[in-house]
Structure formats: structure tokens, C-alpha cells
Amino acid sequence: MIDTIQQTFNEFSERNPHMVQAALRAVEKGKIPKLAGTLSVDKVAETLKKPAVSLENNFPVAGDLEAIVRLIGRPPLLVQGDAVVQEPLEDFPADIGARIRATEKWLPSVGRVEFINHDMRWGGTGWVVRRISDAEAIVVTNRHVAKIVARRAENGAGLFMRSPAGILMGMTVDFNEEAGARPQDSRDVRVTKIKYLADDIAADVALLMVTADGGALRMPAAINLLERDARDKELIALVGYPAYDSRNDAAAMSRYFRDMYDVKRFAPGYIIKPAVNAVLSHDATSLGGNSGSVLLSLEEDGAIGLHFAGLYGRYNSAVSAPTLEKLLNGRIVVPGSSAGDETNANEAVSAASSFSDRTGYNPGFLEKGTVAWPRLPEDLQAELATPSDTQPANPHELRYTHFGVLLSAVKKLPVLTAVNIDGKSSVRIKRGKDKWSFDGRIPKDQQMGDPAYIDASIDRGHMVRREDPNWSSESNEAESQQANNDTFHFTNCAPQHSSLNQGKALWQGLENYILDSSRTHGFRACVFSAPVYRDDDPKLDAGVKVPLEFWKVVVTLNETGQSLHATAYLLSQGQLIRDLLEKRNRTEAIEGFVLGAYRTFQISISDLAEATGFDFNGLEAYDPLRKAGTQEGVEPGQPILVPVYTPEELVL
Incomplete structure (x- = not known):
């Protein structure tokens, strides 16, 4: 056992010569008792043989050999008034005080x-x-x-x-x-x-x-990042905020930190292993709370690394300064990878030429009647982007596989989408890892990319649902996969506020019901979807406004298959309904109107047209809610709508 202790101690001495020397000097000066008087041979062996435990920046427990070494010569000095409160540092060069003062400008x-x-x-x-x-x-x-x-x-x-x-x-x-x-x-x-x-x-x-x-506050200076990796045995200092850590011996921490935690400290030390695959090791004292501390070089002016973790009683780890520089320049580095594994985080753009075979939305898809694109209000029509492959029939349509999109170049978001659904020929495609792209047929600066979705309260919402266009009349899996991929363009999504979640569940239930019904009964459908944009929509830091309401119009053939059947739906708190009441001067209804939770409503197409300014080309005539008598107690002039609680309540 003594041989095991000696071997382990020798290995430790080679890795940490400064720490061992400081401990021996402390023993000689009587600052701490000799090990033989405080630890049994069994205790020392147990300490040296136990496996390393990964703890966030944990100094060892007092009484263990390594802890005694670390607790001597590595004091975490207090910082007050942007200056280090210096103490005698016997384990460091004689000019350590001057070196520390030279780094105080970074505190x-x-x-x-x-x-x-x-x-x-x-x-x-x-x-x-x-x-x-x-x-x-x-x-x-x-x-x-x-x-x-x-x-x-x-x-x-x-x-x-x-x-x-x-x-x-x-x-x-x-x-x-x-x-x-x-x-x-x-x-x-x-x-x-x-x-x-x-x-x-x-x-x-x-x-x-x-x-x-x-x-009132001017931003502090940026700490200079050194352009090199750390050198072996380089003199360094860790600056951060060590916190009380219950994983350590309370008495040892009290003696070392003097019962003062959560405040800025300056802990000198040495590099004990230079950076290998973006990770370097040091021996400066740290506790939980030091995560993210700066590792300053005391031999050159600047930061040598970013502290992140440590192994119990052995070393602390840091990300090297060159790695930080790469990340600041937009390159992602994986520890353990070679320089060739760096990747640029640029957003993808689908080349304009890649869309040459897309036919877009087909107005004659139902065969028994034309379902033309709704006509937009003048203000939205004036904002439309024009793709490089524009066609006379609909010069603003971005044509994809089985669907099309009209995009506002001002809002940088879709104002209307149209999709053809063929339930008989539907192909189920498992969702993989989402990869969103810009459409190369229009300028990138006319499309709202990821900045619109950085806020955690904002969801990325497909306007044409991913599964809807995934079909092929000839069982062409490549065509279905292409349709699936086409839905992942920024032109086909709009930001949705997280407060829609409750109502969105029913909204998605509606979408599932439409698709599942088309699959079960083998029928076709044309579906239009759009956000409702308002001047008072909440605005994100990225400059994009978040629509709080969405509508959908579903057109199929009726039960006989000889005529159209059209229904409209609204995901809303009731803003659009309130606006209709105000427009019609229904003061008695407005007095009792309260905006509630988000819900899904079935609404008459005529009311939707009046509220949004869209022209649905006569689809009102095929709407089962076209007569006020459809709802008992509905007076003339009141919006015709049905709150939807389950998909089975839909009037399809």
C-alpha cells in the first residue's frame, strides 16, 4: 500500500510541482501539521486511489492530500474598488504584485x-x-x-x-x-x-x-484575447465569482474564503497542461460560480482562456483563446476535432435554378369548378415580392410542389398561401431534422429568416403544413419528398406567439382532421391560409411584427361531387370578431365583448372577407354558414361563427 501511495504521490508531484513545493514549505514552517500526524496510511491511500469526480470547479475537501496541496499557495484574492487586495504569495515570482497590478485594468x-x-x-x-x-x-x-x-x-x-x-x-x-x-x-x-x-x-x-x-453606464473595455495557446507552466490568474459550494468541507472553505462568497475574486495559478483540442488545464482555485471566469495571462497582456470545469483535486479546465476567437468570427469548434472540422453557420439559400420544375398551386385541381387565388386588399397587393421566374398568370406566386406562396417584400413574411391536397395519393413522410432555407428567386433581404424566431416566446409556424402537399398521383416518392422539403422555406412560415398554444392545439386538430379526412375518403381539397396583420401587432427586436390571428379557407367538392363546398376558420382571441362588431356599430354586443383565450372558430366566408379585405371570388355561395339562420339566436348584422371545441364539430 505504501508503494501505491508513493507512486501516486510521485505522479501528482510531476503534474503539480508548484503545489507540492508550497505544501512542503508550509509543513516545514509549522503552518500545517505533518501528514503523519493527521492522516492514517489507510486514509491517504483511500484519498489517492479514489476516482476523479467531475464537479464544477471544486477545490478538494480538507484532510485529503490533494486538498492540502491546493489549499496552500493558491489564495483567491478579493477584488475591491477594481483593484486586487494583495496578500503574500510565496509560490509565485517575486514580481507577482506588479504583474497583478498590470492586469487590474481588466477587472x-x-x-x-x-x-x-x-x-x-x-x-x-x-x-x-x-x-x-x-x-x-x-x-x-x-x-x-x-x-x-x-x-x-x-x-x-x-x-x-x-x-x-x-x-x-x-x-x-x-x-x-x-x-x-x-x-x-x-x-x-x-x-x-x-x-x-x-x-x-x-x-x-x-x-x-x-x-x-x-x-448612465458606459460599457467596460473588451479584454484582449491572446492569439496563441497557453504555454506549459505559464503564470495565470482566474477572475470570477466563486460561490459557497456544499460539495466541499465547510470548515476548509470558511478558512480559505473567510466566509465571503459570491463576490469578485482574483485567483493566481499556473497552466499545468497547454491546450489540447481546444482545452487547457490550470490549477487556480475555483468553486461553483467561477463558471465562465476569465483566465488571464500574467506573462502577457490579455486573456488566455475561458474557465468552464474541473476534475476533483486534479485540475481545472478552460477553453483556449484561439477557440473563442473562431467562435466570435462565426465558426463552430467541437473539442477533439481537427481544424478541418470547423463549420460556418451561414444560413442556406435554395438556388433559383432548383425550382425550374415547380408548378405551384393549381386552381383547377377540383375539376368541377375553378378555385382561384383570393384577391388581396390593395395595400397587401402593392407589397408583394416578384420572383425571378415570374409567370403572367400569377406574377407574384412563388411556385413550389403542389402549393404556392404570396410574400410581402415589406413585411418579409407570407400574406397568403394556397395548397392542393390529394388524399388518395397522400404519402406519409417521417419528419427529420428541420432545415430552413431562403428562396433564391427573391432577394434575401425580402425574407425574414431566423432573427424573427430568436425570442423564446415566438414559434416558427408553417403556413402550408408540412404534410399537406406530400402526395404523388404516380406514387413518386421523390416528388412527395420534394414537396416536404419545399415547405421548409422561410417564405412559408410566419412567427406565432406562444400564447397561441392552447388555441393552436385545436388549430392543428383542424389541420389534422382535414388531411386525415382527405386520406380516409380519398377526396381532394384546396386550402388557403394567411396571417391577419394589424398595425398594433407586437413588434420583436428584429423589427418583425407578430400576427396574433390566422385564418384558413378549405374548399372541397360537396357530397354529390358535383359542386363546391367551402368553409372558413379563424384562430383568434376575438380581435377580428370585435372589429366586425365595431364596424357594424353593434354597440350592445361590444359592451359585453371580452378578449379571451385563443380559440378556433368556424366563421362565415362573407364575414372573413369583410374583416380582412380579401375577395374570395364567390366562395361565399358554397359556405354552409352563409345564412344567418344557421345559428339559432343570431341577429342580422352579427358575425356568423361557431366556436370549435373538437374537430368533429367542424362543418366540412
């Missing part, structure tokens, strides 16, 4: 990452890595810190999540939070956007866009 740029609408008050450290202006900057922290209140989007950005109570969570960064600082001394900036949130196999990094509101 105001390190902040504590705090949470909004979360049970945890704060969760880590962040620091300015790019300064955009006096009021804006990019702050870098760890993925696992940001993921406490956010999730990763498909484009690599982060989306703030909602609390169990449905309240949107968020983050701020306070660049003060020093020992003795008063609440009024806080230097808070707001996280307005998570520019990048790494996935679980990539370097543990998140890039936060922050804004200083009100103009």
Missing part, C-alpha cells in the same frame, strides 16, 4: 451573470470579449450557465425559456458585485440576445449580446 470587464424570473439569483461569471459601442458589447460565459434560463435554437443562437408559471426568463450581467459593494453601486447590463449557445458536444461557450440601458 471592471468581469461581471456576475444574474437571472431574471428564475429560482437561482445568479449562476456564473461573464466578461466582455467584444465592445461594440458605449452601450453595447458581447459578453462570453459558459453554455451550461446560459442553459439555466435558455435553450439552443437550430441556428446556434439561444432562446430564453419560460418559468413553470409561464413567465419569460432572462439574464443580466453586473460588472461590480465586489466585497462591500452597496446595491446602488451595481453596474448592470441587460442581455438582449444570446448570439451563440454551444450544443453539448461543442466547446462550453455562450456569447451574450448586452445593452446598457439609460446611458
Whole structure:
């Protein structure tokens, strides 16, 4: 057993010579008792042989050999007034004090990452890595810190999540939070956007866009990123916010941190292993809360890495500065990969030439009557984008496989879609990983891409549902797959507010019912869908307005198969219905009108036409709700609508 202890101790000594030397000096000076007087041989063996435990920046428990080594010579110095409160540092060069003072200019740029609408008050450290202006900057922290209140989007950005109570969570960064600082001394900036949130196999990094509101606070300077990897045994310092960590011995932490946590500290140390596949190791003291701390070089002016984790009693880990630089330039780096595995995160664009065989929406699809595109209100018609493959019959239609889209070049969103559904020839295609693309037939700046969906409260909603155009009269699987892929263009989606979720369940039930019925009965359908755009729609930071209502018109053949049958549906809180009542001066109805939860209504096509300004080319004549007598108690002038609670209640 003694041989095992000696072998393990020798290996540790080779990895951490500075720590062992400091411990031996402390024993010689009587600052701590000799190991033989405090630890049994069995205890030492148990300590040295136990497996490493992955804990977030945990210093070892007092009484274990490695903990004794780490607790000597690596004090986490306090920061006050943007300066380090220095103590004797026997394990470092004689000029360590001057080296520390030279780095103090970076201390105001390190902040504590705090949470909004979360049970945890704060969760880590962040620091300015790019300064955009006096009021804006990019702050870098760890993925696992940001993921406490956010999730990763498909484009690599982060989306703030909602609390169990449905309240949107968020983050701020306070660049003060020093020992003795008063609440009024806080230097808070707001996280307005998570520019990048790494996935679980990539370097543990998140890039936060922050804004200083009100103009009183000037954004701190960006810490210089060194262009090189760390050197072996390089002198460094970790700057961050260590927190009380119950995984450690309370007495040891109290003695080492003097019962003062959650405040900015400066912990000197050494690099113990240079970067290998984007990860480097150091021995500076840290606790939970140091996640996202800056690793400064004390030999050159700047940051050498981003601290993210540690192995119990062995080393702490950091992402290298060159990796951070690549991420800031839009390249994603996966630890363990070679430089050739870097990928650009640019959004895809489908070439205009790739749509040469698309025929779009077919107005004669039902054979017993033409179902023409509805005519748009003048204001929407004037906004339409014109594709490069325009055709005289409908010069603004973006033609896809079995469906078409009319897109507003001003709103950068669809104003109307039309799809042909053939239930008899429907092909079921399993949904894979969504990949959204721009349409190369119109300018990219006329299409709203991912920025419209960064906010966690906004969903990306297909206007033409993915499954609807997936059919082929000749069992051509390639044609069906092409239709499926065509639905994943930004031209075919509109932002939907998360508050639609309850009503959206019935809306999707309606869509499922239409498709399933067409499959079961083998009938065909023409379906028009559109958002209802209003001047007072909520506006996102990206500049896009979020429509709060959507309508759908479904046209099939009647039971005899000799005439058309048309119905209309509305997903709404009731805004459109309220507008109709106001337009018709129905004051007695308006007095009792209350906007409620989102619901799905079946509405008469004539009322939908009046409310939206669309002309449905006479489809009103084929609507079963065309007569006011369809609903008992409906007076003349009142909107004709049926609240839908189950798909079986639909009048198809």
C-alpha cells in the first residue's frame, strides 16, 4: 500500500510541482501539521486511489492530500474598488504584485451573470470579449450557465425559456458585485440576445449580446484575447465569482474564503497542461460560480482562456483563446476535432435554378369548378415580392410542389398561401431534422429568416403544413419528398406567439382532421391560409411584427361531387370578431365583448372577407354558414361563427 501511495504521490508531484513545493514549505514552517500526524496510511491511500469526480470547479475537501496541496499557495484574492487586495504569495515570482497590478485594468470587464424570473439569483461569471459601442458589447460565459434560463435554437443562437408559471426568463450581467459593494453601486447590463449557445458536444461557450440601458453606464473595455495557446507552466490568474459550494468541507472553505462568497475574486495559478483540442488545464482555485471566469495571462497582456470545469483535486479546465476567437468570427469548434472540422453557420439559400420544375398551386385541381387565388386588399397587393421566374398568370406566386406562396417584400413574411391536397395519393413522410432555407428567386433581404424566431416566446409556424402537399398521383416518392422539403422555406412560415398554444392545439386538430379526412375518403381539397396583420401587432427586436390571428379557407367538392363546398376558420382571441362588431356599430354586443383565450372558430366566408379585405371570388355561395339562420339566436348584422371545441364539430 505504501508503494501505491508513493507512486501516486510521485505522479501528482510531476503534474503539480508548484503545489507540492508550497505544501512542503508550509509543513516545514509549522503552518500545517505533518501528514503523519493527521492522516492514517489507510486514509491517504483511500484519498489517492479514489476516482476523479467531475464537479464544477471544486477545490478538494480538507484532510485529503490533494486538498492540502491546493489549499496552500493558491489564495483567491478579493477584488475591491477594481483593484486586487494583495496578500503574500510565496509560490509565485517575486514580481507577482506588479504583474497583478498590470492586469487590474481588466477587472471592471468581469461581471456576475444574474437571472431574471428564475429560482437561482445568479449562476456564473461573464466578461466582455467584444465592445461594440458605449452601450453595447458581447459578453462570453459558459453554455451550461446560459442553459439555466435558455435553450439552443437550430441556428446556434439561444432562446430564453419560460418559468413553470409561464413567465419569460432572462439574464443580466453586473460588472461590480465586489466585497462591500452597496446595491446602488451595481453596474448592470441587460442581455438582449444570446448570439451563440454551444450544443453539448461543442466547446462550453455562450456569447451574450448586452445593452446598457439609460446611458448612465458606459460599457467596460473588451479584454484582449491572446492569439496563441497557453504555454506549459505559464503564470495565470482566474477572475470570477466563486460561490459557497456544499460539495466541499465547510470548515476548509470558511478558512480559505473567510466566509465571503459570491463576490469578485482574483485567483493566481499556473497552466499545468497547454491546450489540447481546444482545452487547457490550470490549477487556480475555483468553486461553483467561477463558471465562465476569465483566465488571464500574467506573462502577457490579455486573456488566455475561458474557465468552464474541473476534475476533483486534479485540475481545472478552460477553453483556449484561439477557440473563442473562431467562435466570435462565426465558426463552430467541437473539442477533439481537427481544424478541418470547423463549420460556418451561414444560413442556406435554395438556388433559383432548383425550382425550374415547380408548378405551384393549381386552381383547377377540383375539376368541377375553378378555385382561384383570393384577391388581396390593395395595400397587401402593392407589397408583394416578384420572383425571378415570374409567370403572367400569377406574377407574384412563388411556385413550389403542389402549393404556392404570396410574400410581402415589406413585411418579409407570407400574406397568403394556397395548397392542393390529394388524399388518395397522400404519402406519409417521417419528419427529420428541420432545415430552413431562403428562396433564391427573391432577394434575401425580402425574407425574414431566423432573427424573427430568436425570442423564446415566438414559434416558427408553417403556413402550408408540412404534410399537406406530400402526395404523388404516380406514387413518386421523390416528388412527395420534394414537396416536404419545399415547405421548409422561410417564405412559408410566419412567427406565432406562444400564447397561441392552447388555441393552436385545436388549430392543428383542424389541420389534422382535414388531411386525415382527405386520406380516409380519398377526396381532394384546396386550402388557403394567411396571417391577419394589424398595425398594433407586437413588434420583436428584429423589427418583425407578430400576427396574433390566422385564418384558413378549405374548399372541397360537396357530397354529390358535383359542386363546391367551402368553409372558413379563424384562430383568434376575438380581435377580428370585435372589429366586425365595431364596424357594424353593434354597440350592445361590444359592451359585453371580452378578449379571451385563443380559440378556433368556424366563421362565415362573407364575414372573413369583410374583416380582412380579401375577395374570395364567390366562395361565399358554397359556405354552409352563409345564412344567418344557421345559428339559432343570431341577429342580422352579427358575425356568423361557431366556436370549435373538437374537430368533429367542424362543418366540412
